[in-house]
Amino acid sequence: MKFVDLHLCLPIGDAERAERLIAKSAELGYSRIGVPLPPSVKEETVKPLRQISTELGLDFVTRLDLNPRSSGDLLVCLRKFRRSFEVVSVTCNSKAVARHAARDRRVDLLCFPSVEPRKRFFDRAEAQLASESSAALEVNVAQILSSIEAKSNVAFLSRLRREVAIAKSFDVPVVFSSGTSELLFLRKPQDCAALALLFDVESSFALEALSTNPTAIIERNRARQSLDYAAPGVRIVKEARKP
Amino acid sequence: MTRLVRRRYLALKIDCEGLFEARAVSDAVWGAVLRLFGEVGAGQAGLYLIRCDDKTRLAVLRCWHKALPMVRASIASITKIGNTPAAVHVLRVSGTLKALARKTTSV
Numbered sequence A: 001m002k003f004v005d006l007h008l009c010l011p012i013g014d015a016e017r018a019e020r021l022i023a024k025s026a027e028l029g030y031s032r033i034g035v036p037l038p039p040s041v042k043e044e045t046v047k048p049l050r051q052i053s054t055e056l057g058l059d060f061v062t063r064l065d066l067n068p069r070s071s072g073d074l075l076v077c078l079r080k081f082r083r084s085f086e087v088v089s090v091t092c093n094s095k096a097v098a099r100h101a102a103r104d105r106r107v108d109l110l111c112f113p114s115v116e117p118r119k120r121f122f123d124r125a126e127a128q129l130a131s132e133s134s135a136a137l138e139v140n141v142a143q144i145l146s147s148i149e150a151k152s153n154v155a156f157l158s159r160l161r162r163e164v165a166i167a168k169s170f171d172v173p174v175v176f177s178s179g180t181s182e183l184l185f186l187r188k189p190q191d192c193a194a195l196a197l198l199f200d201v202e203s204s205f206a207l208e209a210l211s212t213n214p215t216a217i218i219e220r221n222r223a224r225q226s227l228d229y230a231a232p233g234v235r236i237v238k239e240a241r242k243p
Numbered sequence B: 001m002t003r004l005v006r007r008r009y010l011a012l013k014i015d016c017e018g019l020f021e022a023r024a025v026s027d028a029v030w031g032a033v034l035r036l037f038g039e040v041g042a043g044q045a046g047l048y049l050i051r052c053d054d055k056t057r058l059a060v061l062r063c064w065h066k067a068l069p070m071v072r073a074s075i076a077s078i079t080k081i082g083n084t085p086a087a088v089h090v091l092r093v094s095g096t097l098k099a100l101a102r103k104t105t106s107v
Helices: A015-028 A043-055 A071-084 A095-103 A124-133 A141-149 A153-169 A189-199 A203-210 A212-225 B022-045 B065-076 B097-106
Strands: A003-005 A030-036 A059-066 A087-091 A109-111 A136-140 A174-177 A229-231 B007-016 B048-053 B058-064 B084-094
Touching: A003 A203, A003 A212, A015 A030, A015 A043, A030 A212, A043 A059, A059 A071, A071 A087, A071 A095, A087 A212, A095 A109, A095 A124, A124 A153, A136 A141, A136 A153, A141 A153, A141 A189, A153 A174, A153 A189, A174 A189, A174 A203, A174 A212, A189 A203, A189 B065, A189 B084, A203 A212, A212 A229, B007 B065, B007 B097, B022 B048, B022 B058, B022 B065, B022 B084, B058 B065, B058 B097, B065 B084, B084 B097
Parallel strands: A003 A030, A030 A059, A059 A087, A087 A109, A109 A136, A136 A174
Antiparallel strands: B007 B058, B007 B084, B048 B058
């Protein structure tokens, strides 16, 4: 089973620390890492990170974290940046943004940063929209670890249990990722799966959330970005000769 | 003769910035189990730190096999040993210490 950490926050300006984080991910058993990059990032900034990852046997995936203030803002960002990144995640800080992100086919991951249950908007209506557009629910392990450390885990874990149960019932894929830039907050895939026990998720489901689900997102987007892609399910096999 | 309670032995790798004592590791594991699963859970885990080496940063922990998922979740939730930031990774799990030693050396 090939494991994917779709949210490894690398410090872009600090090459040494970024290298240590990538090496640690490889050591822990991941084979692909998704790295959030700023929208205006240049290729020469990404190239060394990609090279380090390749040397350590990791597949480097570019990711964009959008943090829109309104649904209009989200639309503008998606139109502008979608094609430049392999994975697009939307941080849902309001209900309007969450609903719009769940409805839009260009969004891959829905992220809810707040630990406070009232500020997390993944309910049945959101799941219904996400299931129709193939967006996935992202759960960050760093968020769980921080909440346990801060002893504010009871309400958060209860809410997370509910969200994952809703996602399951609507066939919304769930993705577990580290979501950290701290070395000591990185965990092995099997340990992340073990942590999922805290919100009543069985081990097989958790391992899927660390391998099959993120892999499917990456493969789908890479196929879309390839030159022979025409439309969903349609690929250019051969170009016709001009008469 | 089979044992009434089967045991599992876990080889742990401790990532920590400074030095640590075996007692602190044991306290961190017990603290994590107590925090997440309470006194009943901790009582059902049958935890015992068999050895802990601060040079190799390896430790061996014993628990009851039915409590293994609970213990693994607790170990993954550890972020501090004493007051030092730390992470504990499970390297291998085995039913006997002999097999664990064999599996750990092959890593």
